[in-house]
Amino acid sequence: MANNTDNVKSIAWLIGKWESTEATASFPSMQPMPYKEELVFTHVGQPMLNFSFHAWNPQTGKPLHKESGFLRVKPGTNEVAFMCAQNLGIVEIEEGSLNEEHSQVDLESRAIGRMSFATEPHTTKISRKFKLLKGDTLEQTVFMSTTKHHELTPHLYAVYKKINE
Numbered sequence: 001m002a003n004n005t006d007n008v009k010s011i012a013w014l015i016g017k018w019e020s021t022e023a024t025a026s027f028p029s030m031q032p033m034p035y036k037e038e039l040v041f042t043h044v045g046q047p048m049l050n051f052s053f054h055a056w057n058p059q060t061g062k063p064l065h066k067e068s069g070f071l072r073v074k075p076g077t078n079e080v081a082f083m084c085a086q087n088l089g090i091v092e093i094e095e096g097s098l099n100e101e102h103s104q105v106d107l108e109s110r111a112i113g114r115m116s117f118a119t120e121p122h123t124t125k126i127s128r129k130f131k132l133l134k135g136d137t138l139e140q141t142v143f144m145s146t147t148k149h150h151e152l153t154p155h156l157y158a159v160y161k162k163i164n165e
């Protein structure tokens with residue numbers, strides 16, 4: 001039975017399975033690296049979306065980055081919170097705003113925690129955007145700063161096609 005999405009109406013445009021058509025990781029410390037990624041946003045009736053992202057090497061199929069968590073809207077506002085755990089050994093809370101008219105979410109990290117044996121350099125700030133370019137095309141951009149590179153700098157750029165509702 002399909003869920004009633006009334007309690008996540010303003011972010012319901014994210015629900016579904018998305019597969020990247022282009023995706024590149026870059027940073028001053030590395031050569032730009034193309035990757036593939038699948039994003040899944042689901043709604044199980046609660047006033048939030050659950051999400052799960054996983055990236056892999058397009059040549060070898062080797063699993064790379066993974067993130068999973070929750071996206072919530074503060075009721076009656078356009079304020080959003082994005083909470084996630086990453087296989088790098090970090091957990092983070094990003095908060096920001098939702099532009100419902102343009103189907104866009106802008107986020108900035110307000111808390112990053114990491115396991116004691118996470119490798120350096122550490123991420124010190126993340127700024128992330130999701131934007132619906134068309135009904136079935138989603139864009140994600142991620143900027144970060146690290147303990148080595150203090151300026152917020154592009155790390156990820158990806159465009160996805162919706163492959164499943």
Ligand code: HEM
Nearest residue numbers: 025027029030033035055064065121122123126142144146
């Ligand atoms: C918000 C999510 C992410 C965070 C916080 C993050 C963080 C980092 C950090 C701190 C580094 C080290 C940078 C340096 O050495 O100067 C790094 C490197 C790298 N990241 Fe990410 N990353 C994220 C997502 C991804 C994704 C989705 C991919 C896609 C495969 C990716 C691919 C890479 C690659 C290829 C490197 C360089 C090689 C390496 O050090 O492993 N990252 N990332």
